[in-house]
Amino acid sequence: MVGYRYFDTEEIAPIFPFGHGLSYTSFDYxxxxxxxxGEAAVLTFTVTNTGDAAGAEVAQVYVHDVESSEVRPLRELKGFEKVYLEAGSSTQVSVVLPQEAFQFYSEKQSGWVLEPGAFQLQVGSSSRDTRLTADLDW
Known part of the structure; x- marks a missing residue:
């Protein structure tokens, strides 16, 4: 594993987590x-600009395979949506994760694998700032 997946798995705190951005305002999820x-999961959530200035936020969706038969990262970025909000305003965001978002490449099986089981979906502003979670059985 490399990048943010390695840092998350080894519980190493980076100075700037994957997806981290600076803003003159703040957001709530x-x-x-x-x-x-069908063969997709649709995540819908609300993003609210709780600050005093207009700003942009990149809402990120991470997937954690809870029951994998192989070693997997704690979270993998699988979707995102950028929104621009005036101060005090909210918007509903939808992110569609196709079935492929729940697959991984297995060196043991020399191909892409979709294992049935539990997945945890995490939504937030960076890999270390996930504010909403939901469970999904695939």
Whole structure:
């Protein structure tokens, strides 16, 4: 594992986590729902600009394979959406994760694998600032 996946797995605190950005305002996340639609999962949540200035936020979606038969990272970035909000305003964000977002490449099996089981979905502003979580059985 390399990059943020290595730091997360080894519990090393980087100076700037993956996805970290600076802003003149602050954002809050709420109301996460997950709807499995065929071979995709649709995550819907609300992002609110709680600061005094307008600003942009990149909402990031990470997936953690809870029951993997192989060693997997604690979280992997699988989707994101950039939103621009005026001070005090909110918007509903939807991120679609196709079935491929839950697969991993298995060296043992020499191919892409989708193992059925539990996944944890994490939403936040960086790899170390995930504010909402939901469980999904695939």
């Amino acid at each position: 709420s109301d996460l729902t997950v709807d499995k639609q």
